[in-house]
Amino acid sequence: xxxxxxxxxxxxxxxxxxxxxxxxxxxxxxxxxxxxxxxxxxxxxxxxxxxxxxxxxxxxxxxxxxxxxxxxxxxxxxxxxxxxxxxxxxxxxxxxxxxxxxxxxxxxxxxxxxxxxxxxxxxxxxxxxxxxxxxxxxxxxxxxxxxxxxxxxxxxxxxxxxxxxxxxxxxxxxxxxxxxxxxxxxxxxxxxxxxxxxxxxxxxxxxxxxxxxxxxxxxxxxxxxxxxxxxxxxxxxxxxxxxxxxxxxxxxxxxxxxxxxxxxxxxxxxxxxxxxxxxxxxxxxxxxxxxxxxxxxxxxxxxxxxxxxxxxxxxxxxxxxxxxxxxxxxxxxxxxxxxxxxxxxxxxxxxxx
Numbered sequence: 001x002x003x004x005x006x007x008x009x010x011x012x013x014x015x016x017x018x019x020x021x022x023x024x025x026x027x028x029x030x031x032x033x034x035x036x037x038x039x040x041x042x043x044x045x046x047x048x049x050x051x052x053x054x055x056x057x058x059x060x061x062x063x064x065x066x067x068x069x070x071x072x073x074x075x076x077x078x079x080x081x082x083x084x085x086x087x088x089x090x091x092x093x094x095x096x097x098x099x100x101x102x103x104x105x106x107x108x109x110x111x112x113x114x115x116x117x118x119x120x121x122x123x124x125x126x127x128x129x130x131x132x133x134x135x136x137x138x139x140x141x142x143x144x145x146x147x148x149x150x151x152x153x154x155x156x157x158x159x160x161x162x163x164x165x166x167x168x169x170x171x172x173x174x175x176x177x178x179x180x181x182x183x184x185x186x187x188x189x190x191x192x193x194x195x196x197x198x199x200x201x202x203x204x205x206x207x208x209x210x211x212x213x214x215x216x217x218x219x220x221x222x223x224x225x226x227x228x229x230x231x232x233x234x235x236x237x238x239x240x241x242x243x244x245x246x247x248x249x250x251x252x253x254x255x256x257x258x259x260x261x262x263x264x265x266x267x268x269x270x271x272x273x274x275x276x277x278x279x280x281x282x283x284x285x286x287x288x289x290x291x292x293x294x295x296x297x298x299x300x301x302x303x304x305x306x307x308x309x310x311x312x313x314x315x316x317x318x319x320x321x322x323x324x325x326x327x328x329x330x331x332x333x334x335x336x337x338x339x340x341x342x343x344x345x346x347x348x349x350x351x352x353x
Contacts (some may be wrong), residue, residue: 118195125188132181134321135174142171209283211261212268222290222296225333227280231294238294238327239301242340243267245287260287263318270311274304281306290337298326321348 146168207219215223224240231238245263252260264287271281271291282290293301305322313319323343325336 060160095119116193118199122189122192125185125192128181128185128188132178132185135178135181139171139174139178142167146171206280212264212283214281214283214289216269217284220280220284220290221333223280224282224290227278227292227294228327228333228336231327235295236327237296238292238336239296239298240325240327240336241291241301241305242284242323242325242337242344243271243289243291243295243305244321244344246321246348246351248287248318251318255318259316263312263316266318267308267312267315267320268309270315273311274307290340298324321351323347 046154146164206217208214208215214220228238245267248260248263251263268281271289275281275291277291279294280292282292284290293304301324305324309319309322319345323346324341325339325343327336
């Protein structure tokens, strides 16, 4: 018949089969959803990168300040009092003594700030892991879209075929970017771990108690003072916990000093497990410890120490008493600690310890 193409066998040729319009719209909508998910993942990765960059810049600033403080401290030490000096030399020594102490405070503050930075980097690594997982999920959905529509695409459907090819290509790119995210997250965690280890090693050499690993009293007081200053720059919340092991002398007399040492180590280990890494733990005396927690209410601190008590009792069969005091306006560290000590004595009286 005129106007109709025929095959060689005379059968009329069928027009090319077209994918239904609804399916094409579904493909476009699904690809748009994947694009939205990819944008969300990209935004999260950018936020993580910004946080990491900010942490790195703070770390660089802290390192420079730490070096400057170290150099200043060394210069003052060079001018310090010789062993056999007196008179004018003694007066000069006393004049620089407070400056050397201030330098020590700044150096400790730098260590604490850099520990915070290392923690931030660890958190950034977790965000990047989540971003990688989101990108993997986006890639999986795009692969599913491509498989769902491949069977319906014929050679004549060139525009849709090209679209599906782009979907597959973007899925492959998502997988590659997710792998890169995971690699960067692993590198972030490794760098943060190395920095924490280095800072801890520096502190261990001079500032930590050999038996328990808690701060020695002098450096611990500087750490607590720094955390109080930080709290006053923030929401003002800060709680001191004054801890005293119950009947440690009886433990020593009954089982030996090695058993008493195990009790002290267990106590500090339990406190580290249930407090935050930057909360100072100070060995105040033989069996007395002082802890400082910023940004926490008294109720939260009491809950944490209830868990610590349970851990110590379960681990070594010993207990402890604790007194708490919340920071008041214009109160000094010594005044706050004295109130916590008074609360400790009251707690011991109530328990009959």
